[in-house]
Amino acid sequence: MTTVIDKRHPDATAAPPRPAPRLTPVTVNGVVIPRGEIARETQNHPAAKPVEAWAAAARALVVRELLLQEARRLEIAPSPISDEDGRSPVL
Numbered sequence: 555m556t557t558v559i560d561k562r563h564p565d566a567t568a569a570p571p572r573p574a575p576r577l578t579p580v581t582v583n584g585v586v587i588p589r590g591e592i593a594r595e596t597q598n599h600p601a602a603k604p605v606e607a608w609a610a611a612a613r614a615l616v617v618r619e620l621l622l623q624e625a626r627r628l629e630i631a632p633s634p635i636s637d638e639d640g641r642s643p644v645l
Contacts, residue, residue: 582619582620583623592615593608595612595614596608598611598614599614
């Protein structure tokens with residue numbers, strides 16, 4: 555007797571794949587922090603797991619948005635920094 559195993563079709567007894575977790579939008583006082591912006595920020599937050607880097611990046615962007623909102627509330631306008639030759643430092 556020969557047993558044939560067809561690996562092209564999932565086993566009927568196998569559990570179906572779990573759906574991807576739904577990420578709740580990150581907002582600060584109604585301002586949405588776009589997922590793409592969080593994704594770009596993750597490179598600045600090394601972590602053992604991607605979800606940890608994502609959380610750290612989201613937290614950093616939330617703090618940034620809070621600071622920007624507070625600066626607007628206090629009417630603090632940014633002023634460009636340059637030396638006597640008009641050069642701006644690269645940060």
